[in-house]
Amino acid sequence: MTEHHKSNIYFQRCGNNLNANIISLRKLLDQLEPKFTSSDKVGIKIHWGERDNISFLPADYTAEIVNWVKSMGAKPFVFDTTVLYSGGRRDAESALKTAREHGFTPQKLGCPVVIGDGSDGTDVIDIPSGYKHFPSVQVTSLIESTDAFVIFSHFKGHLLAGFGGAIKNISMGFASRAQKQRMHADVQPQLNTDKCTRCGKCAEICPQNAIEFHQYMYPNFELDKCIGCAQCIGICPQVAIKVQWNVDKTTFQERLVETAAAVWNIIHDRTLLITAAINITKECDCMSGENPRVYQDVGFWGGYNPVILDRATIDKVGEQAIEKAHSNLPWRKQFTFATQIGFVKQ
Numbered sequence: 529m530t531e532h533h534k535s536n537i538y539f540q541r542c543g544n545n546l547n548a549n550i551i552s553l554r555k556l557l558d559q560l561e562p563k564f565t566s567s568d569k570v571g572i573k574i575h576w577g578e579r580d581n582i583s584f585l586p587a588d589y590t591a592e593i594v595n596w597v598k599s600m601g602a603k604p605f606v607f608d609t610t611v612l613y614s615g616g617r618r619d620a621e622s623a624l625k626t627a628r629e630h631g632f633t634p635q636k637l638g639c640p641v642v643i644g645d646g647s648d649g650t651d652v653i654d655i656p657s658g659y660k661h662f663p664s665v666q667v668t669s670l671i672e673s674t675d676a677f678v679i680f681s682h683f684k685g686h687l688l689a690g691f692g693g694a695i696k697n698i699s700m701g702f703a704s705r706a707q708k709q710r711m712h713a714d715v716q717p718q719l720n721t722d723k724c725t726r727c728g729k730c731a732e733i734c735p736q737n738a739i740e741f742h743q744y745m746y747p748n749f750e751l752d753k754c755i756g757c758a759q760c761i762g763i764c765p766q767v768a769i770k771v772q773w774n775v776d777k778t779t780f781q782e783r784l785v786e787t788a789a790a791v792w793n794i795i796h797d798r799t800l801l802i803t804a805a806i807n808i809t810k811e812c813d814c815m816s817g818e819n820p821r822v823y824q825d826v827g828f829w830g831g832y833n834p835v836i837l838d839r840a841t842i843d844k845v846g847e848q849a850i851e852k853a854h855s856n857l858p859w860r861k862q863f864t865f866a867t868q869i870g871f872v873k874q
């Protein structure tokens with residue numbers, strides 16, 4: 529394994545159809561130095577799109593990366609984590625169903641498809657952060673059990689972040705459901721009794737014993753004890769505790785970057801990044817239905833630091849693509865905050 533400088537960036541322009549694009553991706557892969565060795569277990573982080581989303585990258589690109597990893601004797605698997613909101617990815621069962629419907633099957637990819645936070649969202653661990661917003665962040669336990677990672681990101685717009693690339697794929701993509709909620713809001717749990725089945729799981733997971741629960745009664749949240757960790761929101765199988773989205777837009781950018789930086793601290797020396805600026809849509813692949821394109825297809829990037837890779841992608845695509853989609857969002861804060869906390873040097 530050769531040491532590559534974090535600022536090394538590789539680019540391959542795409543073609544004008546799927547086959548040509550796969551050839552471009554292969555050319556890019558051939559230029560990259562893998563961060564894994566033969567027999568390593570390699571987690572390929574992707575996003576297979578929300579149910580009814582039509583802008584996600586087809587599974588053919590991921591399959592090409594899987595082939596490349598296998599050609600070096602390593603053992604790849606593909607993964608993503610579950611999300612906060614109800615839909616086609618709230619739990620492992622629905623997420624895997626959506627993956628299958630979008631063509632991301634073990635047969636097509638040639639490797640297992642895994643839910644990073646496990647069957648019920650509890651395969652997660654706390655890792656240190658301590659920059660500005662979080663003393664620790666909660667992420668998939670794969671961060672401990674996986675030898676190396678390939679982060680395969682789809683560059684496009686995003687309704688809160690402005691754009692989504694490698695930083696967001698590592699941040700939201702590795703985060704537990706509770707950590708996703710912490711990034712989106714300062715939590716004050718609010719129960720919807722119409723949805724609650726009184727299963728008691730929220731009370732079991734609460735680290736503060738802030739949820740009083742007796743069989744035959746709805747849980748009672750003692751907010752003076754609550755520390756806003758959001759684990760009750762993350763665990764609830766019925767989405768009966770309100771998911772909150774009301775954080776200040778600049779704070780959200782910082783929290784997104786901080787979570788990515790905490791993950792990167794742990795995985796940076798065993799992780800390779802690939803970004804595709806193809807199907808550059810206004811919103812991310814979490815959205816279902818129509819999603820207009822805001823820029824033409826550009827190509828594939830490879831690199832070794834997510835901040836540098838996202839900056840290089842935007843420099844090539846042009847800031848106007850993001851401005852056209854989300855002129856009111858402080859997306860540049862991702863870069864200033866990343867510089868401020870030293871993320872760009874890792």
Ligand code: SF4
Nearest residue numbers: 724725727728730764
């Ligand atoms: S986890 Fe959800 S469904 Fe279960 S008791 Fe708590 S709020 Fe109700």
Ligand code: SF4
Nearest residue numbers: 734754755757758760
């Ligand atoms: S947010 Fe955390 S501390 Fe507050 S009630 Fe929910 S689980 Fe308990």
